[in-house]
Amino acid sequence: MPPVQTNTDKRFIKALSSEAIQEFRDYKFTASYIKKNAHLFLTNDWIDVQEFNNFLLDVAIQEPDSDGLTMVASSPPPEPLVKAEPVPEIIRPTASELVVKPEPHDPVIKDELDGNVRLCTIVEDRHKVHMIMDSDDESETEADGSKKGMKYEDGRESKEEPVVGWVKSDTDWDDPTIRAEMYVGVSKFKITREWTAQRLERINKPASFYPAFKVPTAVIIDVSDPKYNIIDPKTGLQYTVDHIIKDHDNESFKGPTGTGQPSVNARFGPDSDWISCRRSRVSCKGLFHCEFIDPDLLAVKRWGLETESRDRVLAVRKKAKSEEGTTPESIAAAFLNVIRRRSCPARDKSGNNCTGVPVLKSSGSRKFMGCSEWRPDWKKGHQTQSLWNQVDPKVLKKVLDGESSDSKDQNCGVLVSPRVGNKLSKCPHPHIVNGAAKAGAIVHCKCNVERTMLIPTDETKRMAILYHHKHVPHSHPMVPKDKLTKTAKATYKECIRATGSIGATRQEVDFAPTTSKIMEGQLPSEFDSGLHDHRKKRDLIHAEKLASYPHGFHITGLFNLFSIERLKSKEEQYIHRFISTPGGGTIIVTTVPYLLNFLHDVKCFEGDGAFKRLHEMTEWEMSLFHRGLQQAVTVLRIYLDRADTGHYKIMYDVLQELVFSLTGKPLRFKRLTPGGTLSGVNADMEIAHAMGMAQSFLPTNIPEHSGIDTQNAADILPYIFRLCHVHARRAILPFRSIGISSDDYHTLLNFVHLESRQAVDGFTSHVKKMNQKAISAWWDHKLSFPWILPCLIKALSPMYAEDWDAILPNTNTGESQHHWTNNLTGINLTLVVAVESARKVDNDVARLIKVTETSGVVQNSSNNLVDRVSRNIRRQDLAREKAHKSQKAASEASDLQDKISTEKESRKESLAREKALKEQLQELKASHSSSSGGVNKLFSNKPQGPKAKSAESSSSGRAKNPDNQLNCASDDPNTLPQLLLVPVSPATEPRPVLGDRDTLSVNSGTDTSMPHMPLPDLNPDQSFEYDPAFLQGLNEFLADEALKALSEPLGSSGLPAPNSPFGWQLGGPVVLEDSANAYYPSSDAMDELPLLPPLTLSLSPLPSSPLIESVAQVDTDIPEQWDERVMGRREDMDLSNIIPGCGIVTRKRAAENVVSLSKRARCD
Template sequence: MEHSNEDMLFLHSVPTGVLNEFRSEMYSGAYIRKNAAMFVDTAWVKQENQRVERASVSTAIKKERDASPCLLVKQEPASDTPTFGTATSSLFRSITENGHEVLELYSSDDEDAEKNSKGPLGIQAEDMGMSSDTMVGDITMDSDDDEFDPHIFSHCVKKSQANTSDMDSTASDSGDESDNEAGGTFDGVEPTVWLDASISSTIRHYGQTNITRQSHVSVVEYLSDLPSYWPVPRDSRAFILDLSDPKFNIEEKPGKLMTPDALFKNAQQDSWNGPTGNNDSRPSINTSVFGLTDGGEVKVRRTRLKCGGFSACEHVNPALLNHERYELDPESLQDVLKIQIDSRLREADTPEKHALIFFAVCHSNLCTAQKGRGQSCKGVPKLVKFKNNALKNGHQYFVSCSEWSSHFSEGHRTSFIPSGVRDEHLLTLFSGGNLPGFDEPLLCGRIVSAHIGRRISNCNFPHFGNGLRAKLVQHNCPASLTGFIPEDKNYPELSRMMCIVFHEDCHPHNHPILPPTKTPATIKESYRDCIKKAGIVGCSVRTIDNARTTKLALGSSPSLYNPTLQNNRVKQDIIRDVKKKTYPCGTDLPGVIHRMEEDLGKPIDERYIFGLAVTKNGGRIVVTANPFLLSRIHHAKTIFVDTTFKRTVSTLKEWEVVMYDKAVERALTIARVYTDRADRLQYKTIFDELQRVTFQVTGQHLRLKRLSKDGTLVSIGVDMELAQALGAGDSFLPTNDPEFSNINAQTAEEIVEYFVRSCYTHAKRGVHDLRTYVNDEAYDRLMNFLYLETKEEVDNFSAWVKGLKIPKVQAWWDHKVNNSWILPSLIKCLSKMDSEDWDLTAPTTNVGESQHHWTNINTGVMLSLLEAILTARELDEKVAAEVNATLSTTGVLKSTRNDTFTRMARSTARATHAYTKVKETRHRKQAVNVVDSQLASLKESQKENSAKIKELKAAKSKLTSHSGKSSKAESSSSGKIAITGMSRKRRADAAEKVAIVKKAADDRKNSASTSNASSTPNAATNCNFGESAAPDANTTFTSFDWPENGMHVFDFYSENSFEGAGWTEAVASLTHDVSMPAAEPQMFLPERISHNIDLVYPLADVTAAVNFYGQTPIVSNDLPPMDSFGLDSHTEALFDSFLDRFNDQN
């Protein structure tokens, strides 16, 4: 955009450093480097970014400006720097207070005030305090005929943050240049540090500045955006808020913009309340306060605002109360967040709290039952037990109303107990008791600003053990401010500004900074723009948040753009508000009627909603169609009709009419009807309306080829819905021309046999349900009933079904037989359609089903009725344009893979693949059945063999048992016990196992490390040993894992001498008495070698076996003496049994 002469003069007067700084603030370094040519001249400075505002249109502008480089502030000689003391303006006077020179500005009420056209406070423009990043202080301004407007710089140059800005120098007390600290300070005075990262401000006036006759401040600070939080300065300070940016032109109501003070209050997270001042006196303020230099006075409206305070739970954490907040301290907000997060974590961390919350929920609302004549139920929640001690969802009780009775049973509130809530806790609460753990009320973090706190009366946190809810208490805040809003016809350019004054005696806030919960009007307006750019029709929070236009408009996701947009409820309310304004009659049937009335006033080829019909039964029907697409119905051999339920949330569901247009080789939805019923009369009316609209649009009647001379439609594809097919018959029966068709049908059931084709896919789904009732051969025959070739085969099939004597199968077939039109619509030999027409029409409704899905993904689902129609309209218009282009201009097809050859090849391949999968599955199933049969046979044989083995062992035990005393112990240096009564082979097997066990134990005792254990495969390789002393000092227990055999071995070693026949039985008894039920010994071997006893356990029982330690010692001197060291018959039999079990396992 080309700049005006005035703009060019201004831009040429701005030093290069200022332009470079402005460029760096507006564009990233990478963008500047990439587009270097763009910044050769000043064309990149957009007019909307300049926002140069003049005090008067007629003000003369000097045609030439001195654009020579200026000295930096620190380089300017002190004698050349005008100071407050040397200014000659008559708008102020110099006085001395406490030894310091002070400038006093004349108020607008002072009759001695003189006017001149110099800058604010009579100071030359170059002396205005500005952020050093903007280098505005380096610009020299011409005099008299040049008007200085500090807003030029406040709009053109983005203010830097207070901690990085340098302010221009001001006059010292002696009239010399004062030391201006870096950081934008005047003798230590700094601009406010705002919590909003995008907000910055600049100090423009320093020194006593009169606002009104009674009001003056020491600092004036300028900013051009709305912060979310406002500080209470410790000094007397005024803030000049410039809201002239178009983004603040937000309508409060049609034709009326929000005033600056309304915008201020709306943007604040603290609740500022007070009168608007419309009925108050109108003081005047010198225009220099707002940056003008004409010396005039502007009438202002004065509003006095107080902070509304906050609401907090009566048992809130005390750390959130009794604050003293001046500055905007972010740590204050972090402290609140930590306490509230902790409160949320503790809210339901015990079963008792779950019960308390459910108890509070039950008592939160009144019963909605009505006794009659408007009398509401006064019952209270009551815990009731299910009949017959039944359990539902794990609970014996539910919550009902105490007023429920057999005479007054309708409409009462009933609540079922959720999982996680215990019945015993609710019994305590409903009987007036207290749950444990609540001796003192628990503390929470519930504290909210007054703008929402007054709408909340109770705290949801479970404070008390009796289920009562804590109250929220309103706390007042002493903070206050005064706002001045210019409302003067002589100064319209100041109407979007506001002067906010805090005096030194202002009280600070008494509460911390609270989390942002109020969405400012400017943020709502930004989100509204996102909605409009993404499209209002069918929009939702998800679609708007994920739209590319939203990221382009906001620069990020809405949640990151402003924290209040993290709340989905806020965004839903904005969307609802936009839709309400866009659709004044709503988005259900009234809104559709409104749009229909608009369409009826258009030419037919521009309409979409063609009518609303109401049946005798009260059913409602809305007919919509794109005229061009509907005209293609005369080129269709078959139309597919079906209802889809996903598209709308309304009671009216979409009934879609689909055809496959061979001319463009694509499926087309040519009409959409919305209906709220599915009875026969409703469908007759639908088909009647379809015929009416078709004739209205095309001038040609919709007729069936078989029934009428001028008919073009061969068949209608349906899904075997009875009402739909018969409704079609009722509608097309009057169109039958007997002279042409030779059909004398009198009923719909008769006529539909000539044009209705039912879907094979839907028919086979009924057979799938019978899969579990028949074998594979019968199932295959049922699946192929569609392909019976003669009437005789059909009769034989019917007799075969009857012979199966399976009720489910018989009921399935009876349904087909009793509805006489179904079998003719499925089986060719029974159909009354021409054989050629039958073969050329589709046997399924797949084309229509695929269009359902295609429509859903292009328009969305779960839409209101009006939005469903509007999104479908947009889609149909797009398709119509594409089809029209293919037919008349371009000839380009949507897909080149829809010709008959390719479609048939793909269909054949799919069928072959499906058959192959079925065949593979069947073979796999047969193989599995064979294996299962063999396994069952082997298991049965194993059971028989095990029983036989037990019988033989028992017989052997009887044959090998003998009476009498055991043989005496042989004299041996090793004390080895002779094992008698066993076969030589079994003794060898036992000895071998004993040797392996003993070698492992000996290796453990003789080796310091398990790594040097024997490498014998079945020995102690990779064994884990453990040893502990037994209660008997002469007894040790040794245990180790034997992974190779999956066993755990315990070796009980004792040097005590044992004599007596009962010690083995005692050991066996003891091993069963200890608390180790899973560790029953699989084998124990008593030996003469120092009386070792080895117990072997399965490795899986090691944990249980470890519990064996600490029990009564196995070795005891109290055991009865033995007559012989040999094994008696009982011990030998016991040992033999354990040994057999050990051998079986290994």
């Protein structure tokens, strides 16, 4: 917080010059602190007036003598040191005239003592303390801030004493947890009788980095925190102070510890006595770096803990990593680096190692890396490596031959701490230099920084002094803060033990609640940056496990645990049997004896193998549901590495022996032995397991009691064994996909509910009738073992009905216990970890059951019979509902699929019919190849009949035949060729054109430009008479409202619409000259419409002859050459009916009494 300034303080500060303030700032703070906190100095709120007064006194009166311990007055500073302002005029005061802020002070101590007594003023806990100094005994304490003749050079004595003591340090330690203080008020301090420091600091803990001070500096390091009291596992002794300090230092120093050298007396502060210490003088080892690193990154002179140089290196390293593997060249270079690290294992006849290098070889089209020393007479043992699938052989060859074009070869920021040193001989980053892949060598960067550590010989004093001799900076950047200290290791190991080292993983330890508590709410990475490396934490976990189990985690380690278990009582043991079988197998039996007693309280148990927790052996669980406790319990676990009938027999023999040994009661079935308690066993359909159990319990059969007189073990199975229905039905599920009906499928599923022997025989016949090989093989397997069906179907079982009903038809209890155990212990475990984690689970279960028995409170009060039945009914309802939805969805999907198939068939039939019609059309065209009018019109691609008026589109999107346009090819008399009888000026207006041969059309979307076409030479006085049908069509055309709307926008103003191709003159549309739509492009192949001069119309009656004659005769030229393909047959044409201007000939159509403009013949 900034100091509190009164109004007087503010006026005083305002009167100071900027030079004085800047000098005080540089005196109080280091340059790095000022740079990082520049915003604090934008105002003068940071100035403490009292400190400023002390600064003036220190500058004015302090000057060290030759001893470096006393302070004498210096000459007054030169004037002026304040701003030269008109008002007020401020000058630099002398010490005696210095005006300071009035502060509360202690009463003046009257000099009632002997004149030889000296006083010393120091600051302790922000209070001035006046000390009486004995001149005889305190010759060395003058450095504590005493004044020895404080006077100015002019002889005046100072009346004010400087403030001395510990204040907050301005050194940046790059660690917010470090509390640093510096001692002020003296210019020199004697550490030993030979060494003097100009600066004295103390910190509360070892630092990760230490500055290289510009002046002789002593740093007092406090290592008294109990967390630093770490025991060396090799010696059993506590690590020394200097070992802890070096362990926390991320920079490496080399030198002796000073143990065998003479000790020296040192002082650990102004008030400290002389303490005997050993001296450890060390020098900085610098760092190692890649030879291809940018030299500018190493051009560093580092005094303090400036992180800029390290940040630049880390930025380059980050960029290099982001570019790795982004080009084929970098992938090839990385692959080549990996191959080159390996040495060829071949040896010659003399036993010498092969000196070959990897080269690219080929075997046919396959490329691979081989050894350069491979020869026909020395083939064996050489290194070969197939190419990585991401490596391009062509690029790899270029990289090998130095022909690569990749220039990304200097992006390297690999710095290696000296504690690693030459352990990393090559840079892991792939480099391409001058087109060739290079593995950068790790080279050393020297540093000349030296320091001495003073460590008390009394190891109970946990502190040290760090003293820098040479005033030289570090010549290398700061290394990454990745060192894992012993303190961090010890803390993380404590977290591992709190979590439980057995089965612990890195994720479990990192995020365990106990870890957060031990590390005071921090994540391991936040607690120490060295714990940010996952590999280091995994190594710590593995080491902690090895410390607990030095014999390993497999069968050897477990046997060692069994040897230890044998020293305990039976009630305390968990691993009870470790048996090697005659067949070379191993059987390990584990149980909590307290839990094994529950076998005598139930009517059945379940036995099933579990395979997820452990892979090197099979874990067999014996589970039961205890109705009195209302919970499932795993009472015993057996680990075995064989799964045949013989080993299962041995397993059950050991089980019977162990139950009797631990509970005092034999394990017996009530159907076989008098006094037995078990009704039966529920298990899956594993033949070896069932037969092994039967062979083990066959000797317990008492024929007089059971009525079973047999020596065949399989004969007793139907009396004591019930197979799981779920496992039996599971083999039927694949049959649904082989094409059987739904009824047959459900019949197969319900075979376990057959109610009589006759029903079973009928089912056998039904299976044979299905004639499915897979189903027949499945049923034949069931019939091949006489005991299987009686253990599955109640109607065939010789078991008492009450015993059959007491055994569940499934192994859900055992399966749920598998899942529950896996969640608690994890999966994919080693043998020792699996057994030890199960030990904890089983012991916890036993402790909870004891609470239930003593308190009468069950763990799950909603687990009685009614609750279980309710949940089962609900599960069945949900399963039925789900099945119904699935069946409905399947039915709908089947219907849709049928519809799709029907549509596909219809489409095929339609395509076939269309193809046939097209073939008929082609045949018809071929049979009528003449180009006569009727046939040509029939085969024309143009619309015929009623659709002839529908709009067509050109390639440019223009409508060619809109409904409101004149169709000249129609047979309707109302659609005769209609000519626009309007006066047109050839000099001012363009001529309309006839569209698409038979249609008069105007394209309003065409922007073309064509020259005006000349009008024919006609007699302006000539008059014409037109047929009334022609005029009727013309009137209808001109009266078309759509046409008027197109050409007459904006009301009735008579002005042409914007972008409209028409004007409205004399009751008819005309093409405007300035219209962008006046002409069509030449690609439309349209002919010009003949224009007529203004005429005076005189009507004449229609001709009565069926043959319509021409309305007028106009001299024109008849083509000398007649092209029947274009103009039709000459004999069909009326050459007398010629429209003036273009020589258009109309065809004679006597039958319809119409004239149609169907053929055009240009008179070119």
